[in-house]
Amino acid sequence: MARLRVRSAPEASVPFTDAETGAVHAFNGEVYRDGAMTPGGGLDEARSACEPELVDGMYAAASSPSEHVLRLVRDPLGIKPLYVRETPVGVAVSSEVVPLLGAFGPASVRTEAFAQFLLTGRRVVDGGSFFEGIRPVAPGESMTLEAGEITASTRSVPRCSEPSAPAPGELRARFEEAVDRVLLSERPIGVALSGGLDSTILARVLARRGVRHMPTVSVCPEGTGDGVRSLGELGLNDGAVATWRHRWTSFGPSDLLDGLPSAVRAFGEPVAMTSVPMYAALAKLAGASGITVLLVGEGADELFAGYDRYVPLYAGTVGDPVDFYLSQERLKLVRELIGSDLAEAAADALRAAVGRSEAVAEQRHGRRPGSVDVVREFEYEHSLEPLLRRTDHLLMAEGIEGRTPFLHAGIPDLARRYPSSALVRGNLTKAVLREEFADLLPSHYRKMAKQPFRAPVHRWFSGTGLPRMDSALAGTTELLYHGLGVLPTGVRTLRDRLAQGDPLAFTMAFGLLCAAEWISWLEESPTAEEEASYAGR
Structure with a gap:
């Protein structure tokens, strides 16, 4: 076992052994606060994470108080x-x-999970994974294993939100506190900049605090205005910024497709997010810049309603939250690709997942939830969690720890207290963030539309890049059929829609190409040495 050292003593061995109790702890992450105290790095953090009632941090921990537990x-x-x-x-x-x-032997692939992946464009939504018998430990879940069996499992019960909206300035004070907490490190810290609202707020707060010699990094997709090529683009003219060092890298269509094999190997399963190869490029750039801890803006969109797709939801035009996620056009195409039975089973799994989010929302609010309440619960587990996983896996592959200030110092609970009208106003998303930090932002940020961190697949491949994508998809037809049951007639239909310039077809094609890379990787049967290298991360 190996651990990226950020705060623990260089000589501390892992797993950590508690000399007082004899308990052994394996710990991944950081604990910023335990009540009013900041625990020391290493063993103290592990102890706090194993009793997390008053803990603010990011962590996955395993504790063995005795030999068989x-x-x-x-x-x-x-x-x-x-x-x-x-x-x-x-x-x-x-x-x-x-x-x-x-x-315990090879894990079998779940075709129903692949169907959910195709239908939702997200990870598996039924609580499992792409493999039989493997599942993520749910956020907030505690589990006990005894004598080779899971004997207990509980999940933290959501608290009812406070009815009162936060006072003006409360969010800003919490965020500044969160920034102070995530700066706790004995290793070099840097910032990822996208040019969007969240990372710009983070950079401005750091600059106001007089943080010096801060390395910053950005990925700039070709043919778009996304990314940051110069700190001057963000209106950063504070004195401390003159000491910052910014680096950026371009990212194009070839980088996207060429990055699929490494993305599959990092995740162990297919991904539908076109941002994954881009994030891998960001991670490599951060590593080359000497960064060990990277501050990122993940979480703000889910907490404060940042995506443009939220606009009709918050306007009240979405009556059933299932309709917000279940695209009939996409369902039709999935039927063509894998048949009606699997497609309809995936739709049922999505409905059930939304139903579970509805139950959690009702428990949290103590009333029958509206569509916005249900979607917000669903987004935490099925939108935010995969993004956090992307951050963790791709950064840790380069020996970098990602930190998310928007998710600490009580900000998630605070965000739930805002009424819908404070989050989305007309077509303007994240309205409360823009207001709370208005004096730090260049004027155009107050009305700037959300720029998603993703590759513009349709723009890149609908023109001169179409032959490469079409050829790649055609070349995977047999592999997808034998490995995942994807129908050749469905692939032919998808290729026809690519030729017609259908944006949905390009999104689906990317997912299928990633799935084909995954099947190829599985057929290679990772060696014991490769598995050991992953286990040592």
Whole structure:
């Protein structure tokens, strides 16, 4: 076992052994506060994470108080990943999927999970994974293992939100406190800049605090205005910024497709997010810049309603939250690709997942939830958690710890107290963030539309890049059929829609190409050495 050292003593061995109790702790993450105290790095953090009632941090921890007992815990938002594989002969636990694939014999692929992946464009929504017997430990879940079996599992019960909206300035004070907390490190810290609202607020707060010699990094997709090529673009003219060092890298269509194999190997399963190869490029740039701890803006969009797709929801035009996620056009195309039975089963799994979010929302608010309430609950687990996993896996692959200031110092609970009208106003998303930090932002940020961190697949491949995508998809037809049951007639239909310039077809094609890379990787059967290298991360 190996651990990226950020605060623990260089000589501290892992796992950590408590000399007082004899308990052994494996710990991944950071604990910024335990009540009013900041625990020391290493063993003290592990102790706090295993009793997390008053803890603010990001963590996945395993504690063994005795020889045959193992207790697992994961932070309430799932910032740090944790997976468990349960079989008739034993239970295995890991921060990544890959080491679990060979534990107790090969893990079988779940075709129903692949169907959910195609339909939702997200990760599996039924609580499992792409493999039989492997599932993520849910955010906020605690689990006990005894004698090779899971004997207990509980999940933190959501608290009823306070009815009163936060006072003016309260959010800003909390965020400034969160920034102070995530700056706790003995290793070099840097900032990821996208040019969007969240990372710009973070940079401006750091600059106002007089933080000096801060390395910053950005990825700039070709043919778009996304990314940051110069700190001057953000209106950063504070004295401390003159000492900052900014680096950026361009990212184009070839980088996207060429990055699929490494993305699959990092995750151990297919991904539908076109941002994954981009994030891998960001991670490499951060590593080359000498950064060990990278501050990122993840979480703000889910907490404060940042995506443009939220506008009709908050306007009250979405009556059933299932309709917000279940695209009939996409369902039709998935039927063409894998048949009606699997497609309809995936739709049922999505409806059930939304139903579970509705139950949590009712428990949290103590009333029958509206569509906005249900979607906000669903987004935490099925939108935010996969993004956090992306951050963790790709940064840790480069020996970097990602930190998310928008998710600490009580900000998630604070965000739930805002009424819908404070989050989305007309077509303007994240309205409360723009207001709270208005004096720090260049004027155009107050009305600037959300720029998603993703590759513009349709723009890149609908013109001169179409032959490459079409050829790649055609070349995977047999592999997808034998490996995942994707119908050749469905692939032909998808290729026809690519030729017609259908944006949905390009999104689906990217997912299928990633799935084909995944099947190829599985057929290579990772060696024991490769699994050991993952287990050591």
